[in-house]
Amino acid sequence: MELLQTSLILGVVVGIVYSLSGAGLVVIFRTSGYISFTQGDIAAVGLFVGLAAYNSGAGYVWTALLVIAVSTLVGGLVGALITVPLEKHGHLPAALSTIATALIISGLLNLTVGGDPRSFPEVSRSEALSILGVQMSWSDVAGVLVSASVFIGLGVFFSRSRMGVAMRAVNDNKLAGELLGVPDRRLKLVSWTVAGALSGLLGLFVAPILSLSTVSVNTLLVFGFCAIVIGGFDSIFGALVAGTAIGVMTNLTSTYLDPNLVPTVLWASMLLVLLVRPNGLFGRRKLVRV
Amino acid sequence: MTTTVDRPTADPGSAPRRRRRLSDRAATTTGRGRVGARLATLVVACLAIFAFGQSSTPAIKYAVILSVVYAIAVLGNNAVLGLLGEMNLSSGVSMALGAYAFCYFANDGMGVVAAAVAAVALSTALAAIVAIPTTRLQGIFTALATFALAYAIPTLAIYMKEYTGGDEGTPAPFDFEIFGQLVSGSTTGMLVAALVVFAVLAAASLLMLNAAPGRAALMVGESELAGVTNGFNPRVIKVLVWTWAGFAGAVAGVLYALTVGFIGPTGFGFMLGVWILVGGVVAGARSAWGALLGGLFVGLVPVELQSYVPAEGTSIVFGVILLLALLAGGNGLAQWIERIGLLIKERTFGRKKVDA
Numbered sequence: 001m002e003l004l005q006t007s008l009i010l011g012v013v014v015g016i017v018y019s020l021s022g023a024g025l026v027v028i029f030r031t032s033g034y035i036s037f038t039q040g041d042i043a044a045v046g047l048f049v050g051l052a053a054y055n056s057g058a059g060y061v062w063t064a065l066l067v068i069a070v071s072t073l074v075g076g077l078v079g080a081l082i083t084v085p086l087e088k089h090g091h092l093p094a095a096l097s098t099i100a101t102a103l104i105i106s107g108l109l110n111l112t113v114g115g116d117p118r119s120f121p122e123v124s125r126s127e128a129l130s131i132l133g134v135q136m137s138w139s140d141v142a143g144v145l146v147s148a149s150v151f152i153g154l155g156v157f158f159s160r161s162r163m164g165v166a167m168r169a170v171n172d173n174k175l176a177g178e179l180l181g182v183p184d185r186r187l188k189l190v191s192w193t194v195a196g197a198l199s200g201l202l203g204l205f206v207a208p209i210l211s212l213s214t215v216s217v218n219t220l221l222v223f224g225f226c227a228i229v230i231g232g233f234d235s236i237f238g239a240l241v242a243g244t245a246i247g248v249m250t251n252l253t254s255t256y257l258d259p260n261l262v263p264t265v266l267w268a269s270m271l272l273v274l275l276v277r278p279n280g281l282f283g284r285r286k287l288v289r290v
Numbered sequence: 291m292t293t294t295v296d297r298p299t300a301d302p303g304s305a306p307r308r309r310r311r312l313s314d315r316a317a318t319t320t321g322r323g324r325v326g327a328r329l330a331t332l333v334v335a336c337l338a339i340f341a342f343g344q345s346s347t348p349a350i351k352y353a354v355i356l357s358v359v360y361a362i363a364v365l366g367n368n369a370v371l372g373l374l375g376e377m378n379l380s381s382g383v384s385m386a387l388g389a390y391a392f393c394y395f396a397n398d399g400m401g402v403v404a405a406a407v408a409a410v411a412l413s414t415a416l417a418a419i420v421a422i423p424t425t426r427l428q429g430i431f432t433a434l435a436t437f438a439l440a441y442a443i444p445t446l447a448i449y450m451k452e453y454t455g456g457d458e459g460t461p462a463p464f465d466f467e468i469f470g471q472l473v474s475g476s477t478t479g480m481l482v483a484a485l486v487v488f489a490v491l492a493a494a495s496l497l498m499l500n501a502a503p504g505r506a507a508l509m510v511g512e513s514e515l516a517g518v519t520n521g522f523n524p525r526v527i528k529v530l531v532w533t534w535a536g537f538a539g540a541v542a543g544v545l546y547a548l549t550v551g552f553i554g555p556t557g558f559g560f561m562l563g564v565w566i567l568v569g570g571v572v573a574g575a576r577s578a579w580g581a582l583l584g585g586l587f588v589g590l591v592p593v594e595l596q597s598y599v600p601a602e603g604t605s606i607v608f609g610v611i612l613l614l615a616l617l618a619g620g621n622g623l624a625q626w627i628e629r630i631g632l633l634i635k636e637r638t639f640g641r642k643k644v645d646a
Contacts, residue, residue, distance in 0.1 A: 103609030110602035260449040263442035271423040278426040
């Protein structure tokens, strides 16, 4: 019973961080209509710069801010210089360009910092609180609070703010948006910048758990992908619920079956959802005039 | 003085020529038409690869054989990418299924040919089953489901150690002979076998593209609504195309096992699916013979690059080449080669030299 409680509670904690991975992807999808494969590599650049600063004596807060700033900058640059310009050839080339960018960034990181995993600092491992006998560290608490804040912020941004609504409009009907004076290119660049920042934030919580390497943050991309397929491509709330469910499910699989089965269970559950609800649990069904 | 001028419109021979020119241009874009010329190009390309492989060092010959094996997977993946406009990152999974099933059946006492047939049949059936939910996603979003599958396969192979050998892997048959030629490793028999299988599948792919199945798949890929209007069921067409990709991947997997002689989970990571996809984009997703260029890009370029670029930096070159291919319109090298050939043909035969 104790094992089950631990798996469930820690599953929720890890799952909320997984959701953050899906949120970055949803932000780009809502504006541009495709998925980015380079978010993990963008985060890795920020994390390596942050680690260098930390090793030079910077405190954790400054390191975290630097990681987010660098990821934001790199995300914006990738969007501005590579992906958004390639959208003129269609969504497929734009999505493929994110794979190209991921290959280039990971190659550059492998050449400069090497592929060996390193430990990354975290908020604190000391116990913050105990829920039903399960101890949670300050890092866990910070991960949950920050992720929850980000989700509330994004939800309000996309539903209430003019810019958020305009970002959705750009993807829904580009021509109508242009006729109404919505600056689609600028909004897409904003979405790439915000997604870059979210990647850096995700990296701050993932790197201490998985160790920092050129591929460690990328590993979580697969959880993010599953979160948005299960939750619904255009739903921030869906990413949160699905990410949390994935966290619980993966923890239970690791505990009671076999850790090697985690990715397979993840993939199988995604297929199951696709069979029942192709637009995800909370995704909007596209209406077509007939 | 001699000048070159366009033939006047009034000339009775110009209309058919213009139609032919338009038809040629459409053929380069869609990959359909000019079947004879394309089959001839395919044969010439295979012969050139054979000659190159035979005249190379054993290490390069081995890389050439692997390239042809990858070309078969690229060929299957191209059907999904080029016809349906969808992204498949699970070509490595199809290869893994084919390779593992082949080794399991062969090590279980089945003959090599029977094991290969059984492995391909099993893998194709599994590909069809997986394609049913996967095709509920559209366009680039199929990449998400296939990415997750590609990510799952190495650990699943470790989990199923009873059948796959787990972390330690499993050996493949190494003494298989056809017509007295050893089909294994970097032997000439292996090169010929891989090239023959590739040529047969590429020719079949080309012929299907130019027949009703290809027309249906292209229509569904361009517009599902148009497909429905013309009496096709898009879901069925998509599942069939994905199943074809799984079949080609499984064939590639069997040949991969014979070439490498040993298979383990690390050989089928999700990056393999990425390389195969990239190979198809760079070489041209709608060209049957272009798949051979895609295979060479995946199998041979990294080996050749090692002389100039450290192994850790190979992905930079791949990424830059992919970006350049996308900036050039994403039509691929094969289409550009065909376009240049068409331009030369137009310049040579499409204008008339007259004395002014």
